[in-house]
Every structure is written in structure tokens, then in C-alpha cells.
Amino acid sequence: MRFLFRLAGFLLLAAGFVSLIVDGARAIADDSLVFTSLGPVLAWLLPSFFPRIQLLAVENVGAYLWDPVLVTLFEAPAFAAAAGLGVLFLWIGRRPPEPIGFSTRY
Template sequence: MFRFLARLVGFLLIAAGFVGLVVDGTRSIANTAVMFMPLGELLFAAFPKTFPLIEPAVTRHIHPFLWNPILLNLFTLPASLLAFGLGVLLLWAGRKPVEPIGYLARR
């Protein structure tokens, strides 16, 4: 059941990454410059009230080092490429195990 969910979410993330790449491509063509939507901009558009609360929560409850170099750099990466990467990782995690050679008689 977990493998099925991992593969389903992986395929959905790859599809979302492809759609994001098409949207970024059309935006780049319209502006005559290469433009990607950063993850932070996407999250702010999806969660406008809770996204600004991430910085105080991380710096106060976890550690300020996690916010400045790590999360800020993560939020500037292209969202479509991150969706592709996470989708591929979930597809890899949800793959079927390889049949060992020479143990077919145990079934």
C-alpha cells in the first residue's frame, strides 16, 4: 500500500513539474528572458497567510542557522525542478523489489 501511494504521489509530482516547466517556458517566451517560478513564490501564492510565519517559527523553535543558508536557498530554487526531483525520488522509493536470481523454487 505504501509503495502504491509513493508511486502515485511521484507520478503526480512529475506531472506537476512538467506543467510547471510548460508555464515557465511560456512565461520565458513572453518576457524574452529565461524565468523560473521559485518555490518560495509558489508557496506564498498557495498559502499567503501562513507562509510569512515560517521564518519566525524556524528561527525561534528550531535554529536560526536552518533558516538563513538552508531554507532561503531552497525557496529560491525552481519549483518545477524540485517537483521533478521529488517525484523521481518517490518513484524510486516505491519501485518493486528486484527478484533474486536462483531462488524461484522457494515460492
């Protein structure tokens, strides 16, 4: 299980880096600083599920979660969201610390 979290973490971290490079190249070409938001990326990746996210959030949790939390999250830069999720997955998949006072030698 730890392997899957680490693999997903490295892939998300790489995706965040690639997204940052693409946004940087676009910023140099357009001569303005514009980042790709997470909302359009999710709409491109999940075309059938993304329109239902608002409905599910409002029905299950309430409208107070949709407007301040999820709308702000969908406006976040895609590279920051992917890199943050990748770091979280890498943290979850890390090795447990060695206990102090115990020898691992035979």
C-alpha cells in the same frame, strides 16, 4: 503504501513538467529567461502556513538552517523542486528487486 508514493511521485513529476512548460511559455513571451521560484508557489498553495515557516525553523532548529538552507531552497525553480521530489517518491515506491537464485514460478 507503495501505491501512494508512486501516485504522489507521478503527480509531482507532472506538476514539475507543467511548471516547466508555463515557465518556458513565459520566457518566450517576455524574451527573457525567468523561472518561477518555489517560495511564491508555496505561499500561493499554503497561504496560512507559509509565513510561519521561518518562525518554526528558527525556533526548532536554529537560525543557521534558515538562512543558508531554506532561503536557497525557496529560491530554487519550482519545476526542479517538484520534479526532484517526484523522482524521490517514485524511487521510494519502486518494486523491491527480485532475489537472485530464487524462482517465482510454481
